[in-house]
Amino acid sequence: MPRVDRSLVQPGGALLVIVAAAVLVPEYWLFLATSALVSAIVLLGLGVVGRAGMNSLCALSFAAVGAWTVARLSVWDVPGGLLLWVVAGGVAATPFGVLIGLPALRLRGIHLAVVTLGFAAASEVVIAAVNFPGVDTFEQVGRPGFLATDRQYFVYAGLLFVVAAFGVELLSRTRMGAAWRAVRFSERATAAAGTSVARAKLSAFALSAFVAGLAGGLLAGQVGMVTAQNFQTIGSLALFVVAVMAGSEYVGGALFGGLLMTFVPEIFRRLEISQDWANILFAVGAVQALSQGTSISDGIARRVRTRRPVPEPGERKVAAGEARREPPSGDVPLLKVEGLGIRFGQIAALKDVDLVVPEGTVMGLIGPNGAGKSTLTDALSGFLPSATGSVTLAGETLNERPAHRRAGAGLRRTFQQDRVPTSLTVGAYLRFAAGRRVERAELDEACSFLGCPTADRYVADLDVGSRRLLEVTAALLARPKLVVLDEPAAGLARAESMALADRLTEVPERYGASVLLIEHDLDMVRRACATAVVLDFGEVIAAGPPAEILARPEVARAYLGDEVALA
Numbered sequence: 001m002p003r004v005d006r007s008l009v010q011p012g013g014a015l016l017v018i019v020a021a022a023v024l025v026p027e028y029w030l031f032l033a034t035s036a037l038v039s040a041i042v043l044l045g046l047g048v049v050g051r052a053g054m055n056s057l058c059a060l061s062f063a064a065v066g067a068w069t070v071a072r073l074s075v076w077d078v079p080g081g082l083l084l085w086v087v088a089g090g091v092a093a094t095p096f097g098v099l100i101g102l103p104a105l106r107l108r109g110i111h112l113a114v115v116t117l118g119f120a121a122a123s124e125v126v127i128a129a130v131n132f133p134g135v136d137t138f139e140q141v142g143r144p145g146f147l148a149t150d151r152q153y154f155v156y157a158g159l160l161f162v163v164a165a166f167g168v169e170l171l172s173r174t175r176m177g178a179a180w181r182a183v184r185f186s187e188r189a190t191a192a193a194g195t196s197v198a199r200a201k202l203s204a205f206a207l208s209a210f211v212a213g214l215a216g217g218l219l220a221g222q223v224g225m226v227t228a229q230n231f232q233t234i235g236s237l238a239l240f241v242v243a244v245m246a247g248s249e250y251v252g253g254a255l256f257g258g259l260l261m262t263f264v265p266e267i268f269r270r271l272e273i274s275q276d277w278a279n280i281l282f283a284v285g286a287v288q289a290l291s292q293g294t295s296i297s298d299g300i301a302r303r304v305r306t307r308r309p310v311p312e313p314g315e316r317k318v319a320a321g322e323a324r325r326e327p328p329s330g331d332v333p334l335l336k337v338e339g340l341g342i343r344f345g346q347i348a349a350l351k352d353v354d355l356v357v358p359e360g361t362v363m364g365l366i367g368p369n370g371a372g373k374s375t376l377t378d379a380l381s382g383f384l385p386s387a388t389g390s391v392t393l394a395g396e397t398l399n400e401r402p403a404h405r406r407a408g409a410g411l412r413r414t415f416q417q418d419r420v421p422t423s424l425t426v427g428a429y430l431r432f433a434a435g436r437r438v439e440r441a442e443l444d445e446a447c448s449f450l451g452c453p454t455a456d457r458y459v460a461d462l463d464v465g466s467r468r469l470l471e472v473t474a475a476l477l478a479r480p481k482l483v484v485l486d487e488p489a490a491g492l493a494r495a496e497s498m499a500l501a502d503r504l505t506e507v508p509e510r511y512g513a514s515v516l517l518i519e520h521d522l523d524m525v526r527r528a529c530a531t532a533v534v535l536d537f538g539e540v541i542a543a544g545p546p547a548e549i550l551a552r553p554e555v556a557r558a559y560l561g562d563e564v565a566l567a
């Protein structure tokens with residue numbers, strides 16, 4: 001059977017449901033179903049910010065901008081008609097998304113939610129004051145003849161939903177979409193992969209606003225005349241709650257959420273129960289989803305995934321190289337660190353550190369716990385802007401550059417803690433981190449070289465050791481000048497650590513990158529590195545070939561303490 005592009009599956013399924021409804025459902029219900037599609041499109045937009053781990057409580061404010069634009073263009077009778085006006089509504093809402101995204105650059109979680117809620121409340125007041133175009137003169141939004149009936153309008157709404165869903169799915173499979181997921185998992189790892197966290201967040205808000213703007217325009221065309229009543233803050237809150245419960249990051253979840261938002265209150269109305277109970281029901285559902293950490297769609301997706309055949313678990317094998325080679329050495333400086341200092345309050349974590357990593361080499365960085373190794377990695381990769389001293393890479397000074405620019409300049413790093421977004425596949429993460437077009441053959445080759453699991457595995461299914469290898473592979477696929485590996489062998493068996501050490505000796509020649517290897521496993525450092533630097537209490541206490549420096553008494557003392565070293 002031919003392989004169907006996964007981005008087509010969910011929108012394709014939604015298209016089938018909509019076509020079936022257009023044929024089978026009576027016209028009265030189709031008006032309500034169109035309302036459900038309007039909500040579903042807004043929910044798709046909420047799914048975009050949700051993918052990036054942000055909360056937006058002002059979705060209807062963006063929709064209001066779209067509706068206002070359509071009403072204005074209709075009153076002016078701008079050529080192009082409703083189909084074009086709706087798109088213009090989306091475009092008009094986009095800058096508002098960027099505007100609201102700006103606080104998201106500094107705020108997270110509840111703080112960001114409060115800001116978006118404030119925007120929703122403020123925009124409600126503004127909308128009520130300025131009124132929608134055409135309301136005072138009782139002018140309805142003009143609909144073209146081919147969208148005159150409710151059935152025709154439902155088909156249009158359905159197609160708009162499918163196109164929006166397809167667009168969102170397609171974008172979420174690009175590097176930008178991977179950046180949204182990466183930001184949600186770890187902003188630091190996103191920056192370390194060379195992606196601007198600000199751009200990822202702003203693009204998510206902009207797209208979310210565009211999609212909500214489309215929905216607002218669609219609503220204006222459906223009801224003919226919108227008012228401030230259609231865009232109340234409580235409506236935005238209800239949409240957020242349903243997004244959490246249904247899981248609007250999934251096309252099916254957005255569609256299901258839209259149906260809930262429209263038909264549950266309608267059923268309550270018919271049963272002569274207050275429609276407010278619908279919101280209470282949604283809130284209970286959202287609390288349930290939050291307490292379990294999964295939406296309804298997440299639960300279904302997880303079940304579908306566990307039914308798929310899982311590749312052999314034993315595939316993570318760092319294969320030993322054909323022939324063990326000597327660690328590569330060199331004397332042309334690549335990374336030059338001079339007088340690097342970092343203070344955390346009273347603690348001087350790094351004191352005037354000088355360091356040179358030569359081109360084409362694997363250099364070790366060792367030292368006891370708390371010596372300052374991770375602090376040095378953070379300072380080199382741009383996560384500690386308060387660092388003093390200078391860092392140059394291949395003659396370029398990196399001092400003033402933020403983390404993603406340093407990655408762009410060719411300095412990549414991995415993390416001691418797990419920082420790989422679990423919602424991606426191995427292939428999607430590698431392509432995202434590589435930051436360039438990588439053919440499947442190159443991807444597979446790099447994976448098999450470093451023992452990283454195959455491209456179609458989900459990161460969520462990998463153990464700690466495999467995730468480390470994935471991070472190393474990702475960093476190398478970016479073709480950096482220097483890669484700083486922070487304990488890459490954590491979680492690997494001893495034979496695998498040794499095989500990884502052998503592989504690292506091949507990296508300079510194979511990938512054109514030098515390696516700065518931070519490891520507690522001294523055997524691995526001996527095996528992979530021509531030279532090593534020892535840090536203790538934030539100072540360089542020794543540098544040279546590993547066997548030689550490890551024999552020095554001051555190094556033994558740093559590792560083992562005075563008494564043992566003197567014994």
Ligand SMILES: Nc1ncnc2c1ncn2[C@@H]1O[C@H](COP(=O)(O)OP(=O)(O)OP(=O)(O)O)[C@@H](O)[C@H]1O
Pocket residue numbers: 344347348349367368369370371372373374375376
């Ligand atoms: N954010 C921070 N705030 C305050 N002190 C910190 C911070 N990060 C590190 N330190 C301190 O700086 C010193 C160096 O820590 P660092 O984590 O760099 O050591 P390390 O050599 O990487 O240790 P390990 O091998 O355990 O990872 C330690 O004294 C640590 O307590």
